[in-house]
Amino acid sequence: MPSRSKVFSLDPNKSLIPVEVLLEGPKGRLLVHMALDTGATYTIVPVGTLRAIGYDPTASAARVEFIAAGSVERKPVITVRAAQAFGVRIPRLPVVCHDLPPQSPVRGLLGLNFLKHLSLHLDFPHRLLRIAK
Amino acid sequence: MVSTAMTMSRNQRIERLRRAFPNEWLLIQVDRFDPHTTTPLTGRLLAHSKRPEPLEKQAARTKELAYLVFGSDTLPKGYAIAF
Numbered sequence: 209m210p211s212r213s214k215v216f217s218l219d220p221n222k223s224l225i226p227v228e229v230l231l232e233g234p235k236g237r238l239l240v241h242m243a244l245d246t247g248a249t250y251t252i253v254p255v256g257t258l259r260a261i262g263y264d265p266t267a268s269a270a271r272v273e274f275i276a277a278g279s280v281e282r283k284p285v286i287t288v289r290a291a292q293a294f295g296v297r298i299p300r301l302p303v304v305c306h307d308l309p310p311q312s313p314v315r316g317l318l319g320l321n322f323l324k325h326l327s328l329h330l331d332f333p334h335r336l337l338r339i340a341k
Numbered sequence: 342m343v344s345t346a347m348t349m350s351r352n353q354r355i356e357r358l359r360r361a362f363p364n365e366w367l368l369i370q371v372d373r374f375d376p377h378t379t380t381p382l383t384g385r386l387l388a389h390s391k392r393p394e395p396l397e398k399q400a401a402r403t404k405e406l407a408y409l410v411f412g413s414d415t416l417p418k419g420y421a422i423a424f
Contacts, residue, residue: 239406247424252424295376296379
Protein backbone atom coordinates (compact mmCIF):
# COMPACT_ATOMS: atom_id res chain seq x y z
CA MET A 209 0.00 0.00 0.00
CA PRO A 210 1.43 3.43 -0.93
CA SER A 211 2.46 5.61 2.00
CA ARG A 212 -0.01 8.39 1.06
CA SER A 213 -3.06 6.23 1.78
CA LYS A 214 -6.08 7.55 3.64
CA VAL A 215 -8.23 5.41 5.88
CA PHE A 216 -12.01 5.71 6.24
CA SER A 217 -14.43 3.78 8.39
CA LEU A 218 -16.45 1.07 6.64
CA ASP A 219 -19.66 -0.27 8.14
CA PRO A 220 -20.36 -3.80 6.87
CA ASN A 221 -23.87 -3.64 8.31
CA LYS A 222 -24.99 -0.84 6.01
CA SER A 223 -26.86 -1.69 2.82
CA LEU A 224 -24.41 0.38 0.77
CA ILE A 225 -21.04 2.14 1.01
CA PRO A 226 -21.78 5.85 1.40
CA VAL A 227 -19.39 8.43 -0.04
CA GLU A 228 -19.51 12.21 -0.23
CA VAL A 229 -18.95 13.56 -3.75
CA LEU A 230 -18.29 17.22 -4.52
CA LEU A 231 -19.49 18.03 -8.03
CA GLU A 232 -18.34 21.18 -9.80
CA GLY A 233 -20.11 22.85 -12.69
CA PRO A 234 -20.31 26.21 -14.46
CA LYS A 235 -22.79 27.62 -11.92
CA GLY A 236 -21.35 26.27 -8.72
CA ARG A 237 -20.60 23.26 -6.56
CA LEU A 238 -22.82 20.79 -4.74
CA LEU A 239 -21.77 18.16 -2.23
CA VAL A 240 -23.89 15.03 -2.67
CA HIS A 241 -24.28 11.85 -0.64
CA MET A 242 -23.71 8.94 -3.04
CA ALA A 243 -22.88 5.23 -2.91
CA LEU A 244 -19.61 3.69 -3.98
CA ASP A 245 -20.44 1.24 -6.78
CA THR A 246 -17.71 -0.91 -8.34
CA GLY A 247 -20.43 -2.40 -10.57
CA ALA A 248 -21.20 0.89 -12.31
CA THR A 249 -19.18 1.75 -15.41
CA TYR A 250 -19.86 5.45 -15.02
CA THR A 251 -20.56 7.76 -12.14
CA ILE A 252 -24.33 8.31 -12.05
CA VAL A 253 -25.82 11.72 -11.24
CA PRO A 254 -29.53 12.68 -11.30
CA VAL A 255 -31.01 15.39 -13.54
CA GLY A 256 -31.78 17.76 -10.67
CA THR A 257 -28.26 17.63 -9.28
CA LEU A 258 -26.73 18.40 -12.67
CA ARG A 259 -29.12 21.30 -13.18
CA ALA A 260 -28.21 22.67 -9.74
CA ILE A 261 -24.57 23.08 -10.81
CA GLY A 262 -25.40 24.54 -14.22
CA TYR A 263 -25.86 21.72 -16.74
CA ASP A 264 -28.84 20.95 -18.97
CA PRO A 265 -28.87 17.17 -19.57
CA THR A 266 -31.55 17.47 -22.24
CA ALA A 267 -29.18 19.59 -24.36
CA SER A 268 -26.38 17.05 -24.28
CA ALA A 269 -25.71 15.36 -27.61
CA ALA A 270 -23.63 12.63 -25.97
CA ARG A 271 -25.62 9.52 -25.07
CA VAL A 272 -24.81 6.06 -23.77
CA GLU A 273 -26.81 2.84 -23.74
CA PHE A 274 -27.27 2.41 -20.01
CA ILE A 275 -27.80 -1.14 -18.77
CA ALA A 276 -29.59 -1.04 -15.43
CA ALA A 277 -31.19 -3.85 -13.46
CA GLY A 278 -33.98 -5.00 -15.76
CA SER A 279 -33.73 -2.41 -18.53
CA VAL A 280 -31.55 -0.80 -21.20
CA GLU A 281 -32.06 2.94 -21.69
CA ARG A 282 -30.32 5.65 -23.69
CA LYS A 283 -29.07 8.29 -21.24
CA PRO A 284 -27.29 11.65 -21.60
CA VAL A 285 -23.61 11.88 -20.69
CA ILE A 286 -22.38 15.17 -19.22
CA THR A 287 -18.73 15.94 -18.55
CA VAL A 288 -18.72 17.85 -15.28
CA ARG A 289 -15.99 20.38 -14.53
CA ALA A 290 -14.67 18.16 -11.74
CA ALA A 291 -15.68 15.57 -9.17
CA GLN A 292 -14.01 15.09 -5.81
CA ALA A 293 -14.32 12.19 -3.37
CA PHE A 294 -12.03 10.87 -0.62
CA GLY A 295 -10.03 14.09 -1.07
CA VAL A 296 -9.19 13.21 -4.67
CA ARG A 297 -10.28 15.65 -7.39
CA ILE A 298 -10.74 14.37 -10.92
CA PRO A 299 -11.20 17.13 -13.52
CA ARG A 300 -13.55 16.73 -16.49
CA LEU A 301 -15.33 13.57 -15.35
CA PRO A 302 -18.06 12.17 -17.65
CA VAL A 303 -21.19 11.23 -15.71
CA VAL A 304 -24.38 9.51 -16.84
CA CYS A 305 -27.54 11.46 -16.11
CA HIS A 306 -29.97 9.06 -14.46
CA ASP A 307 -32.47 9.36 -11.62
CA LEU A 308 -32.29 6.61 -9.02
CA PRO A 309 -35.60 5.29 -7.66
CA PRO A 310 -37.22 7.52 -5.02
CA GLN A 311 -36.67 4.92 -2.30
CA SER A 312 -32.89 5.25 -2.69
CA PRO A 313 -31.14 6.89 0.30
CA VAL A 314 -28.34 8.13 -1.98
CA ARG A 315 -28.45 10.69 -4.78
CA GLY A 316 -26.01 9.05 -7.15
CA LEU A 317 -23.35 6.39 -7.65
CA LEU A 318 -19.59 6.85 -7.68
CA GLY A 319 -18.60 4.46 -10.46
CA LEU A 320 -15.55 2.92 -12.03
CA ASN A 321 -14.67 5.91 -14.21
CA PHE A 322 -13.79 7.74 -10.96
CA LEU A 323 -12.58 4.77 -8.91
CA LYS A 324 -10.09 3.66 -11.59
CA HIS A 325 -7.94 6.66 -10.60
CA LEU A 326 -7.48 5.25 -7.09
CA SER A 327 -6.03 2.33 -5.25
CA LEU A 328 -9.08 1.13 -3.35
CA HIS A 329 -9.04 -1.49 -0.60
CA LEU A 330 -12.28 -2.56 1.05
CA ASP A 331 -11.31 -4.30 4.29
CA PHE A 332 -14.64 -5.45 5.69
CA PRO A 333 -13.25 -7.64 8.52
CA HIS A 334 -11.39 -4.62 9.93
CA ARG A 335 -14.16 -2.16 8.97
CA LEU A 336 -11.72 -0.01 7.01
CA LEU A 337 -11.68 1.53 3.54
CA ARG A 338 -8.19 2.49 2.37
CA ILE A 339 -7.63 4.90 -0.49
CA ALA A 340 -4.46 5.93 -2.27
CA LYS A 341 -4.00 7.81 -5.53
CA MET B 342 -43.38 19.87 0.51
CA VAL B 343 -40.25 21.75 1.54
CA SER B 344 -39.80 22.94 5.10
CA THR B 345 -37.42 25.83 5.54
CA ALA B 346 -35.27 25.40 8.59
CA MET B 347 -36.03 27.63 11.56
CA THR B 348 -32.52 27.33 12.98
CA MET B 349 -30.61 29.06 10.19
CA SER B 350 -28.07 30.68 12.46
CA ARG B 351 -27.09 27.54 14.30
CA ASN B 352 -24.13 25.48 13.21
CA GLN B 353 -24.39 21.82 14.08
CA ARG B 354 -22.50 18.66 13.37
CA ILE B 355 -23.72 17.00 10.17
CA GLU B 356 -24.52 13.71 11.90
CA ARG B 357 -26.68 15.50 14.44
CA LEU B 358 -28.67 17.20 11.68
CA ARG B 359 -29.15 13.87 9.90
CA ARG B 360 -30.35 12.15 13.06
CA ALA B 361 -32.98 14.86 13.52
CA PHE B 362 -34.58 14.02 10.13
CA PRO B 363 -33.95 10.29 9.53
CA ASN B 364 -36.64 9.96 6.84
CA GLU B 365 -36.14 13.16 4.88
CA TRP B 366 -33.72 14.80 2.49
CA LEU B 367 -31.72 17.67 3.93
CA LEU B 368 -30.05 20.67 2.30
CA ILE B 369 -27.25 21.90 4.53
CA GLN B 370 -25.06 24.95 4.10
CA VAL B 371 -21.61 23.61 4.91
CA ASP B 372 -19.66 25.62 7.44
CA ARG B 373 -16.65 23.36 8.06
CA PHE B 374 -15.39 21.03 5.36
CA ASP B 375 -12.35 18.71 5.28
CA PRO B 376 -10.96 18.85 1.73
CA HIS B 377 -8.50 16.04 2.43
CA THR B 378 -11.37 13.57 2.86
CA THR B 379 -14.22 15.47 1.10
CA THR B 380 -16.16 15.34 4.35
CA PRO B 381 -18.61 17.99 5.58
CA LEU B 382 -18.15 18.45 9.33
CA THR B 383 -20.60 21.12 10.44
CA GLY B 384 -23.33 23.13 8.78
CA ARG B 385 -26.63 24.95 8.99
CA LEU B 386 -29.84 23.30 7.90
CA LEU B 387 -31.39 25.29 5.03
CA ALA B 388 -34.40 23.08 4.30
CA HIS B 389 -35.71 19.53 4.53
CA SER B 390 -38.16 17.62 2.37
CA LYS B 391 -39.52 14.17 1.60
CA ARG B 392 -38.24 14.61 -1.97
CA PRO B 393 -34.76 15.72 -3.09
CA GLU B 394 -35.79 17.61 -6.25
CA PRO B 395 -37.06 20.81 -4.54
CA LEU B 396 -33.88 20.95 -2.49
CA GLU B 397 -31.77 20.74 -5.65
CA LYS B 398 -33.64 23.76 -7.03
CA GLN B 399 -32.88 25.60 -3.80
CA ALA B 400 -29.24 24.49 -3.97
CA ALA B 401 -28.94 26.15 -7.38
CA ARG B 402 -29.73 29.48 -5.68
CA THR B 403 -27.32 28.94 -2.78
CA LYS B 404 -24.01 30.81 -3.06
CA GLU B 405 -22.18 28.88 -0.32
CA LEU B 406 -21.22 25.21 -0.49
CA ALA B 407 -24.37 23.14 0.01
CA TYR B 408 -24.70 19.46 0.93
CA LEU B 409 -27.60 17.26 -0.17
CA VAL B 410 -28.06 14.17 1.97
CA PHE B 411 -30.78 11.80 3.14
CA GLY B 412 -31.17 11.57 6.91
CA SER B 413 -30.26 7.91 7.12
CA ASP B 414 -28.36 5.30 5.11
CA THR B 415 -30.87 2.68 6.15
CA LEU B 416 -33.20 1.36 3.47
CA PRO B 417 -36.94 1.20 4.05
CA LYS B 418 -37.92 -2.09 5.69
CA GLY B 419 -38.17 -4.91 3.17
CA TYR B 420 -35.93 -3.22 0.57
CA ALA B 421 -32.52 -4.25 -0.79
CA ILE B 422 -30.31 -2.58 -3.43
CA ALA B 423 -28.91 -3.77 -6.74
CA PHE B 424 -28.01 -0.72 -8.77
